[in-house]
Amino acid sequence: MLIQQLTTDRRNQTRGKPPLIIERWDLANVSWAVVGNNDSGKEQLLDILRGDLLYQGSISGATSPVAEVSLGLQQRLVEREIEQDESDLLDEVDPGTRVFDLMLEAGAQPNQVTSIAHQLNLHHLLEQGFRSLSTGETKRLLIARALLAKPSLLLVQDPFDGLDQTSKSLISNLLQQRHADGLQLIVLIDRLLDVPTWLKYGAIFYQGRLVEHGALPEICTRDTWLNLKLAEAPPRIPLALAPSSSLPINEPVFEIRHGKVSYGDKVVFSDLNWRIEQGQHWRVIGPNGSGKSTLLKLISGDHPQCYANQIRQFGFQRGSGESIWQIKQHIGLVSAEFHLNYRARVTTIAVVLSGFFDSIGLYQEPNRHQINLALSWLDWFHLADKAQQPFHQLSYGQQRLVLIIRALIKSPYLLILDEPLQGLDEASSQLVLTAINRMMAAGVGQLLYVSHRDEPQLKPSCQVLELTK
Numbered sequence: 492m493l494i495q496q497l498t499t500d501r502r503n504q505t506r507g508k509p510p511l512i513i514e515r516w517d518l519a520n521v522s523w524a525v526v527g528n529n530d531s532g533k534e535q536l537l538d539i540l541r542g543d544l545l546y547q548g549s550i551s552g553a554t555s556p557v558a559e560v561s562l563g564l565q566q567r568l569v570e571r572e573i574e575q576d577e578s579d580l581l582d583e584v585d586p587g588t589r590v591f592d593l594m595l596e597a598g599a600q601p602n603q604v605t606s607i608a609h610q611l612n613l614h615h616l617l618e619q620g621f622r623s624l625s626t627g628e629t630k631r632l633l634i635a636r637a638l639l640a641k642p643s644l645l646l647v648q649d650p651f652d653g654l655d656q657t658s659k660s661l662i663s664n665l666l667q668q669r670h671a672d673g674l675q676l677i678v679l680i681d682r683l684l685d686v687p688t689w690l691k692y693g694a695i696f697y698q699g700r701l702v703e704h705g706a707l708p709e710i711c712t713r714d715t716w717l718n719l720k721l722a723e724a725p726p727r728i729p730l731a732l733a734p735s736s737s738l739p740i741n742e743p744v745f746e747i748r749h750g751k752v753s754y755g756d757k758v759v760f761s762d763l764n765w766r767i768e769q770g771q772h773w774r775v776i777g778p779n780g781s782g783k784s785t786l787l788k789l790i791s792g793d794h795p796q797c798y799a800n801q802i803r804q805f806g807f808q809r810g811s812g813e814s815i816w817q818i819k820q821h822i823g824l825v826s827a828e829f830h831l832n833y834r835a836r837v838t839t840i841a842v843v844l845s846g847f848f849d850s851i852g853l854y855q856e857p858n859r860h861q862i863n864l865a866l867s868w869l870d871w872f873h874l875a876d877k878a879q880q881p882f883h884q885l886s887y888g889q890q891r892l893v894l895i896i897r898a899l900i901k902s903p904y905l906l907i908l909d910e911p912l913q914g915l916d917e918a919s920s921q922l923v924l925t926a927i928n929r930m931m932a933a934g935v936g937q938l939l940y941v942s943h944r945d946e947p948q949l950k951p952s953c954q955v956l957e958l959t960k
């Protein structure tokens with residue numbers, strides 16, 4: 492395949508970074524696991540193999556045509572959906588392009604769409620809009636779409652992130668099968684535990700350069716691989732003043748009675764009774780599509796059906812005249828949807844500071860204390876040098892880290908983290924978990940955590956709410 496090469500140290504325009512250095516890499520028409528910390532160059536590699544970015548050095552042995560499954564592609568699809576949004580015309584939330592049409596777009600015949608939809612457990616979602624899909628459903632759709640394009644080379648970023656156990660096995664078996672049938676795969680992995688054991692070759696990127704490549708069993712023993720797990724956490728976390736509990740005794744932080752969310756005939760959950768007492772931490776678990784994010788959106792006030800439910804939170808009966816800001820001021824939130832919707836073109840530090848004002852973008856003047864706190868948090872996460880950089884030029888994992896800082900910075904009463912570690916490397920994940928542990932140990936806020944991973948390093952003792960399908 493034709494890949495543009497660069498011999499001089501010209502800065503490329505698309506990501507505002509120096510070109511990736513790959514001295515000599517023969518992909519040899521075989522499949523590879525590619526690892527490296529956030530900002531090591533893995534995302535640039537995707538652009539390069541797609542033919543959209545210059546690099547320095549030589550790559551050979553990549554087949555074509557190329558298809559891709561990545562957070563960047565998801566972001567581009569979301570942007571397109573937002574441009575086509577017809578909510579104003581329809582006077583209701585536009586669910587986006589039909590799943591069936593998105594699959595046809597890949598150049599497939601209707602019978603091929605139906606067949607892969609069955610394989611990937613998407614058949615019941617074919618009439619649904621793209622923007623209404625859950626995280627796991629979206630991941631399965633992107634994989635189906637990529638395979639329908641009949642690529643010779645498939646670039647996949649974190650294929651198992653956000654998937655429940657059943658979907659993980661489904662996707663792993665399918666990719667392994669296609670690999671055995673001759674599809675070349677480049678699988679980019681952030682968490683080392685996710686590297687598929689059936690891949691034979693591995694490559695490591697570090698600070699914008701390919702530093703190791705070869706047989707995977709051998710690559711896994713190299714110091715550069717082992718060092719990917721290391722995170723150095725500075726001793727003290729920079730806390731804002733701890734929120735004092737102003738709730739009367741026995742007043743729940745959140746309570747829902749006979750909760751129900753449905754879309755036409757589709758009931759996501761019903762008769763849900765749940766109460767978060769003061770001082771409690773919770774994990775919400777359940778398979779993809781069981782309604783975890785929906786429930787969290789009822790709490791954060793981002794779901795239109797929150798007023799159709801009997802909800803009491805932070806001392807308010809919902810729908811009794813309270814404003815959304817009276818709810819949001821107590822909450823720090825991170826989710827995949829929130830990340831996709833944070834589209835304001837501002838600097839990294841402005842994103843962090845926007846956490847004080849619950850805004851997307853920064854429209855109020857922060858005070859000196861807030862600015863210092865933002866800088867301390869960025870420093871704590873080793874991102875101080877990114878403070879003045881445009882947020883959207885950071886790697887996806889770094890963006891996620893910045894949004895986590897945005898949620899932590901005001902020491903919220905309720906910290907809602909919905910798959911917060913998506914796209915984060917091993918070291919950054921450890922840092923985030925350390926920060927949460929320390930905040931909760933200091934009695935700052937209560938945690939509401941959603942993840943398909945167990946995360947044994949998460950220390951707060953959590954009650955568990957399990958949703959089923």
Ligand SMILES: Nc1ncnc2c1ncn2[C@@H]1O[C@H](COP(=O)(O)OP(=O)(O)OP(=O)(O)O)[C@@H](O)[C@H]1O
Pocket residue numbers: 586619623624625626627628653754757759777778779780781782783784785786
């Ligand atoms: N407008 C809509 N019409 C029909 N179904 C919808 C709509 N919006 C959401 N859904 C469905 O609601 C279900 C619950 O979605 P939700 O995102 O809450 O699941 P989840 O448990 O968080 O899943 P995941 O683990 O994949 O993130 C999904 O099956 C989704 O397709």
